[in-house]
Amino acid sequence: MRTLRLGLLGCGTVGSGVVQLIHQRAERFRALGIQIELMGVLVRDLQRPRAVQPDLPLTTDASFVPDCEVLVEVMGGVERPLALCRDHLLAGKPLVSANKAMLAERWSELRPYAERGQLHYEASVMAGTPVLGPLSTTLRASRVTHLEALLNATCTFILGRMEAGEDYLIALREAQHLGYAEEDPTLDVSGVDAAQKLVILARLVADPAFGLGQVQCEGIDALPAGFFAEAHKAGERVRLVAELTQDVCGWQARVSPRRLPATHPFCAPGAGRNALRLQGEGCGELYFAGASAGGLVTASAVVGDLLSAVSGVPGHRPLPTGA
Numbered sequence: 001m002r003t004l005r006l007g008l009l010g011c012g013t014v015g016s017g018v019v020q021l022i023h024q025r026a027e028r029f030r031a032l033g034i035q036i037e038l039m040g041v042l043v044r045d046l047q048r049p050r051a052v053q054p055d056l057p058l059t060t061d062a063s064f065v066p067d068c069e070v071l072v073e074v075m076g077g078v079e080r081p082l083a084l085c086r087d088h089l090l091a092g093k094p095l096v097s098a099n100k101a102m103l104a105e106r107w108s109e110l111r112p113y114a115e116r117g118q119l120h121y122e123a124s125v126m127a128g129t130p131v132l133g134p135l136s137t138t139l140r141a142s143r144v145t146h147l148e149a150l151l152n153a154t155c156t157f158i159l160g161r162m163e164a165g166e167d168y169l170i171a172l173r174e175a176q177h178l179g180y181a182e183e184d185p186t187l188d189v190s191g192v193d194a195a196q197k198l199v200i201l202a203r204l205v206a207d208p209a210f211g212l213g214q215v216q217c218e219g220i221d222a223l224p225a226g227f228f229a230e231a232h233k234a235g236e237r238v239r240l241v242a243e244l245t246q247d248v249c250g251w252q253a254r255v256s257p258r259r260l261p262a263t264h265p266f267c268a269p270g271a272g273r274n275a276l277r278l279q280g281e282g283c284g285e286l287y288f289a290g291a292s293a294g295g296l297v298t299a300s301a302v303v304g305d306l307l308s309a310v311s312g313v314p315g316h317r318p319l320p321t322g323a
């Protein structure tokens with residue numbers, strides 16, 4: 001049995017789930033001949049109450065990071081996590097991350113590591129519903145021509161609650177309470193979180209250099225007056241839809257609130273549910289759907305990635321240049 005030195009950056013909604021699942025799935029690691037040694041669990045506030053075992057090595061001191069063979073980053077933000085992970089990546093070691101903001105915004109630095117298979121980031125898009133794995137492996141023989149998706153659980157949840165007559169702000173508070181929303185929920189309701197996820201998808205199926213600035217983005221925080229009420233009156237639903245299409249000018253990416261028939265698959269019930277429909281030459285039409293936010297659901301993808309990383313399976317590689 002080999003001891004694997006693991007570092008966990010963040011122990012909030014997702015990090016607590018990661019700790020719980022690593023413990024619950026210890027036999028899966030043992031079956032690979034691995035026993036996890038948690039070198040440190042980085043947090044900001046040691047006094048914050050959290051539902052984790054008391055012997056967890058919680059710390060505000062990141063000095064354990066260089067001793068780790070694998071890092072799991074579930075802290076959020078952009079500059080701080082990147083600064084903490086930089087030397088680890090430079091040393092050629094694997095990083096598992098759920099952080100779509102960092103991946104979307106600092107791609108020029110992260111892309112070479114992703115190309116080398118060092119970055120595992122299934123949880124960054126649709127959390128526990130696996131899409132990046134199939135897109136970066138099995139579906140590479142197909143050519144994606146169109147993709148549309150619900151990528152933000154907070155917005156799906158808020159819009160669903162509003163359909164039931166709830167007030168927008170109360171629904172937003174509920175989404176925060178359930179652990180769906182980002183620390184700064186403006187990222188969710190403005191459409192930025194969905195745009196970050198859309199560029200991560202676009203790099204796997206369309207263009208490995210796809211940038212966040214290429215996404216036209218509107219959220220649900222500034223719906224035109226009457227938009228929701230008129231849709232409701234017409235028996236339609238409003239959903240925040242992310243779409244990637246190709247026309248004569250190239251790839252177009254857009255996130256916007258759309259009116260959809262109530263029978264549309266994107267309107268099926270499910271609070272934190274996301275869905276992705278893609279059309280491809282080869283694979284035809286495919287549909288992925290499931291819970292896509294919350295602690296344990298997201299942790300399931302993070303720990304799945306961790307099992308891949310410790311087994312030597314490469315992470316999510318972008319589409320090769322010129323493919």
Ligand SMILES: NC(=O)C1=CN([C@@H]2O[C@H](COP(=O)(O)OP(=O)(O)OC[C@H]3O[C@@H](n4cnc5c(N)ncnc54)[C@H](OP(=O)(O)O)[C@@H]3O)[C@@H](O)[C@H]2O)C=CC1
Binds near residue numbers: 100
């Ligand atoms: N929540 C979800 O459903 C999903 C989240 N994600 C992504 O996962 C990541 C984590 O999300 P989530 O768990 O919800 O976030 P939380 O805010 O619940 O947890 C963040 C954790 O990171 C710690 N942390 C944050 N900044 C610092 C810092 N500068 N130094 C040290 N520790 C820090 C916090 O410490 P402390 O506890 O002391 O405050 C906390 O433990 C984000 O990138 C998010 O986008 C991805 C998919 C789904």
Ligand SMILES: N[C@@H](CC=O)C(=O)O
Binds near residue numbers: 181292
């Ligand atoms: N805030 C995000 C969490 C998962 O990525 C969302 O609401 O989808």
